[in-house]
Amino acid sequence: MGKTVVITGAGRGLGRALAEKFIAHGDRVVPVVRNDSSVEDLDVDTTIVADLSDATTIAGAVQQADVDEVDILIHNAGVAHIGSLAEQGLEQWRQSLDVNVLAPVELTRVLLPRLRESKGHILFVNSGAGLSAGPVWASYAASKHALKAVADSLRAEERPHGVRVSSLYPSHFDTDMQRQVRDDLGAKYDPARATSVDSIADSIIALVDSPADLVFEDVRVAPPNPLSMSTPKK
Numbered sequence: 001m002g003k004t005v006v007i008t009g010a011g012r013g014l015g016r017a018l019a020e021k022f023i024a025h026g027d028r029v030v031p032v033v034r035n036d037s038s039v040e041d042l043d044v045d046t047t048i049v050a051d052l053s054d055a056t057t058i059a060g061a062v063q064q065a066d067v068d069e070v071d072i073l074i075h076n077a078g079v080a081h082i083g084s085l086a087e088q089g090l091e092q093w094r095q096s097l098d099v100n101v102l103a104p105v106e107l108t109r110v111l112l113p114r115l116r117e118s119k120g121h122i123l124f125v126n127s128g129a130g131l132s133a134g135p136v137w138a139s140y141a142a143s144k145h146a147l148k149a150v151a152d153s154l155r156a157e158e159r160p161h162g163v164r165v166s167s168l169y170p171s172h173f174d175t176d177m178q179r180q181v182r183d184d185l186g187a188k189y190d191p192a193r194a195t196s197v198d199s200i201a202d203s204i205i206a207l208v209d210s211p212a213d214l215v216f217e218d219v220r221v222a223p224p225n226p227l228s229m230s231t232p233k234k
Contacts, residue, residue, distance in 0.1 A: 003027045011038030046066065048067065052077055062110050116161045122165045165217070166215060170221050173196065
């Protein structure tokens with residue numbers, strides 16, 4: 001029987017690729033999106049419509065969608081603001097923390113009873129920036145470091161309940177966000193030096209399909225010849 005998979009940011013990019021692949025495998029996908037029109041062409045029976053920049057709306061959105069069971073929860077949605085600490089205001093910091101940390105925390109909290117019942121799997125799509133930080137990445141890296149702490153604590157808390165928790169730390173893969181980041185850095189973007197979205201999606205599916213008697217806790221992936229994401233030289 002297929003599993004019920006909740007995916008944030010399922011309207012485009014990696015989230016969209018994951019949704020399509022899980023559906024093709026016979027799983028039931030519950031997308032979490034800001035606007036349900038972005039997934040109207042997907043074969044789904046319910047959608048969680050929520051503004052992830054406001055975590056206080058998440059519980060109501062889940063209740064309205066009437067999600068009765070969850071086997072897999074994938075936190076994929078995120079935002080990245082690039083700029084030095086001297087340049088960025090509190091609004092950009094707040095959005096980074098709201099979308100990248102508080103929204104996953106609240107969605108997990110709301111769905112946790114269902115995940116405990118199914119002895120499910122929670123996967124956080126983190127980033128290489130969740131392990132190390134460089135110039136102009138302070139707000140994004142801080143949010144991703146915080147997300148790692150959330151996942152690490154949650155893993156220890158939920159182990160007795162049979163819920164597995166994994167973090168994936170991809171480097172550069174071919175998405176609109178990556179292209180925007182390169183534009184913000186004033187650098188050229190070469191998709192040939194980035195991992196494809198399909199490859200990342202396939203690795204996630206393999207990870208959550210792993211045998212029930214093991215858990216991949218922290219997995220780091222990168223293209224063989226990665227792009228440099230530091231501040232480009234003038």
